[in-house]
Amino acid sequence: MSLSMISVEKMLRGKTLILGDVNTGKTTLTRNLLEELCRRRLGDKVAVLDLAPDIAAEIAAEKGLTGVGGKLMPPEGCGVLYLGGPFAPPRLSSKTETEAREKARCNRRRIETLFRRLDRRPREILLINDVSIALQAGTAQSLIRRLEQAETVVANGYWGERLGSGALTAREQNEMGKLKTYFEKTGQVLMLERRFR
Numbered sequence: 001m002s003l004s005m006i007s008v009e010k011m012l013r014g015k016t017l018i019l020g021d022v023n024t025g026k027t028t029l030t031r032n033l034l035e036e037l038c039r040r041r042l043g044d045k046v047a048v049l050d051l052a053p054d055i056a057a058e059i060a061a062e063k064g065l066t067g068v069g070g071k072l073m074p075p076e077g078c079g080v081l082y083l084g085g086p087f088a089p090p091r092l093s094s095k096t097e098t099e100a101r102e103k104a105r106c107n108r109r110r111i112e113t114l115f116r117r118l119d120r121r122p123r124e125i126l127l128i129n130d131v132s133i134a135l136q137a138g139t140a141q142s143l144i145r146r147l148e149q150a151e152t153v154v155a156n157g158y159w160g161e162r163l164g165s166g167a168l169t170a171r172e173q174n175e176m177g178k179l180k181t182y183f184e185k186t187g188q189v190l191m192l193e194r195r196f197r
Contacts, residue, residue: 015187021160043078050084072129140178
């Protein structure tokens with residue numbers, strides 16, 4: 001699904017959640033929207049909360065997940081407030097569930113710091129790359145309170161099977177289901193199909 005197939009105006013009038021499995025183009029679609037916002041000279045109204053984890057190439061190759069975990073960097077000089085940081089990929093980089101949960105908790109603390117920075121410099125349009133990371137140790141309810149502070153929200157997140165199962169995945173899916181319900185009621189949910197190579 002490309003940006004040309006989706007109404008940019010509809011995305012800019014409310015809240016959109018983009019969901020899909022690994023390599024379905026979630027970040028690419030969000031990046032295309034960000035670039036369109038910058039072309040329209042709206043960058044100074046945009047904040048990007050980039051939660052995509054840093055995935056080492058050898059880990060991605062070992063798991064057969066090349067091309068996963070792309071960042072959402074804005075074009076230079078367009079005035080976008082970019083908030084990112086180093087985030088661990090708990091499922092992919094942990095040997096035990098306990099280790100994965102601890103990494104998820106560490107990610108959550110970093111995310112809270114980013115939201116506090118956003119509180120000091122609020123923007124009308126909020127783009128969130130890989131909202132799934134926020135749900136591995138956080139709750140949909142607390143995230144929704146944050147989302148309601150922006151007029152427009154476009155978030156993408158993992159909704160699939162390729163990253164496996166386990167307690168962390170079950171928790172993330174449960175919270176993502178609640179977030180999905182919120183977006184269905186207040187805006188729209190775009191489900192992306194897996195692209196074949």
